[in-house]
Structures are given as C-alpha cells and as structure tokens.
Amino acid sequence: GIEDAVALFIVRGIASPFAHPFFTAFIGIGIGVAVSSRQRSVRLLAPVVGYLAAVSAHAAWNGSLLIDGGNGALVAYVAVMVPAFLIMVAFAVWSRRREGVLLATSLTDCAARGFIDASEVPWLTRIPARKACRRYAEASGGPPALAAMKDYQTEAIELAFLHHRYLRGTAPARYVELGQAHVAKMHALRPFLRWPVMAGALR
Secondary structure (H helix, E strand, C coil), rough: CCHHHHHHHHHHHHHHHHHHHHHHHHHHHHHHHHCCCCCCCHHHHHHHHHHHHHHHHHHHHHHHHHHHHHHHHHHHHHHHHHHHHHHHHHHHHHHHHHHHHHHHHHHHHHHHCCCCHHHHHHHHHHHHHHHHHHHHHHHHHHHHHHHHHHHHHHHHHHHHHHHHHHHHHCCCCCCHHHHHHHHHHHHHHHHHHHHHHHHHHHC
C-alpha cells in the first residue's frame, strides 16, 4: 500500500544514500589513525578495525531492514544513525581544529629550517586565511596569480603533513626526496605569488 511505499522511499531514497558514505567513513578513520601512529601494531590493525566496523555497521543496517517489515530500519536510523552522525560531525570539527594546530606547528618548524618564509605561516595554517590569499591573488594578479597561489598552498600543505610525520618519527622512507620536491616547486612558484598586505584581508 501507500504506507509501505512511503516507508520504502524513506529507507531507500533518504536513509540509504546517507548510510553508505557513513559506513565508508570508518575505513577512512582507520587509515588516518594508521598513518599518524608511531606504533607498528596500530598501523597494521587500525585499517582492519576500520574495515570491520564499516562491514559490521552495514550488516546491522541491512539486518534492520528485515525487522518488522522494514520498520526496524527507521528505528535504527533515528536511534543509532542520527546520534552516530552527530558524533561524526563533532569528530570532523575536532579534526579540523587539530589540523590547524598541526599545520602551524609543522610549518613553523619548516620556517625555522629555511624551507619557507616565516611570514607565510599565518596565511597557510587556517582555511579562511588561505581563501583570503586566493581572493587577493585573483583580484591583484588575475587567473595566473590565483593559479600560482593555489599550487603554492597545495605544495605547502603537503609539505606540512609530510614534515609532521617526520617530527612524529613516522616519516616515509622517501621523506627527503618528497620534501625536496615540495620545496623546489614552492621555490619556483614564489616569484608569481601575491600575498595580502592589509590586515582586513582575512575578513
């Protein structure tokens, strides 16, 4: 009947598209934990645990579809999925703030080693600052300056994450080669950069 059709639409058309990316996020979290950990056991187990969590959550979701003619899925969605989603959002906000601290620490150390100019660090560590740089570059130098700023920011962020792993003692074997490549690309782009000069540019 109509009620069954509505329930099916809610479960398959609204809940399921949200559920699958949510399950996959567990794998991403596991990989992220593995990459940032110093312990070999954590590096090996974290992705596996993330995968098992994703599979288990998916299996539980599919199982709920069999309860009470599919109504179990609605209960599971409200009682489990929504709170879990809010927890995931809180985790994302925390991760974003942690990323800012990570970038500031790493790039400050990079500046101390002469990889970048210290005056660039505040413009690279926060998303609003990076956006302000791109706006200023485009306004003052057009598309070429914008492209140069985007490329420079990308290289700087990649260097920061790589250097963070070095500081934590988890750098990859090709750390020196990769780091030098980032620094070389940044050096080549630097003559084309246009940095904001007004304090109000961050607004």
